[in-house]
Amino acid sequence: MVMGVAAVVAAWYALRGLGAVWGPAGRVAGWLAPWTRAAHAWVLEAPATFAYVAVFTASTLVQESAPPRLIELLTTLQSTNLANLHREPLRALANSALWVADKGQGLVLYVLVFVTVVAWGERRWGTPRSVVIGLAGHVLGSLLTAVVETGALESGRAPAWLAVTTDVGVSYIMVAQLAGAVLLMRGRARVAGAVLVTAGVAGPLVRGGTLWDVGHVLAALCGLAAGAVLLWWAPSRRPPNVAPCLPCAEPCRVRAARG
Numbered sequence: 001m002v003m004g005v006a007a008v009v010a011a012w013y014a015l016r017g018l019g020a021v022w023g024p025a026g027r028v029a030g031w032l033a034p035w036t037r038a039a040h041a042w043v044l045e046a047p048a049t050f051a052y053v054a055v056f057t058a059s060t061l062v063q064e065s066a067p068p069r070l071i072e073l074l075t076t077l078q079s080t081n082l083a084n085l086h087r088e089p090l091r092a093l094a095n096s097a098l099w100v101a102d103k104g105q106g107l108v109l110y111v112l113v114f115v116t117v118v119a120w121g122e123r124r125w126g127t128p129r130s131v132v133i134g135l136a137g138h139v140l141g142s143l144l145t146a147v148v149e150t151g152a153l154e155s156g157r158a159p160a161w162l163a164v165t166t167d168v169g170v171s172y173i174m175v176a177q178l179a180g181a182v183l184l185m186r187g188r189a190r191v192a193g194a195v196l197v198t199a200g201v202a203g204p205l206v207r208g209g210t211l212w213d214v215g216h217v218l219a220a221l222c223g224l225a226a227g228a229v230l231l232w233w234a235p236s237r238r239p240p241n242v243a244p245c246l247p248c249a250e251p252c253r254v255r256a257a258r259g
């Protein structure tokens with residue numbers, strides 16, 4: 001997927017360059033300009049979301065290209081497991097947010113959710129509040145999961161190796177952001193969003209899930225709580241529109257004038 005996106009971007013800029021010296025290529029670039037301009041605006045209106053997508057996509061590429069044992073050791077050392085949280089809590093929380101679990105499996109799903117729903121939410125929350133919601137899901141969700149894990153270990157209901165297992169946090173941030181986005185939806189969209197998020201987060205736990213499924217539920221609840229507090233503090237903002245500020249080729253300007 002990453003290589004495909006890179007190829008599309010490279011092809012677009014090659015087409016624009018060719019359009020400067022060859023008329024047909026210029027006309028095709030002008031015809032595509034409104035859509036590429038809208039995509040450019042969408043990225044600029046949700047900077048934190050797209051910056052984070054770039055970070056965890058890069059870490060996934062590292063996982064796919066490096067020796068599996070090295071990645072397993074690295075993610076364990078940077079996990080929010082009990083050993084790391086006890087030894088270096090701030091570093092563990094920061095580092096674990098950079099990795100996609102299971103050696104990068106599900107990257108396409110993560111990217112799609114972030115660039116659509118999470119980006120939609122950031123446009124309405126604003127970047128600072130969106131970041132707060134994501135951090136609430138990751139930090140508070142990880143710490144509450146650690147509390148549950150400690151209780152399970154002390155009661156003998158969990159094996160001792162669980163204290164040094166791998167638990168990394170892109171998914172915690174994602175479910176918290178999804179819960180925050182649902183708060184801003186209206187009508188049927190909110191009902192549908194709530195049903196989908198609840199099914200995706202709580203479903204595995206109901207079916208006899210793992211500690212990580214408990215963590216996803218806790219992270220979503222933390223994101224929901226953070227969003228509710230932020231809405232109490234101030235209403236959501238009107239989504240920005242940076243598209244008119246972006247450069248536009250001649251065919252694009254003609255279409256904008258007609259619209």
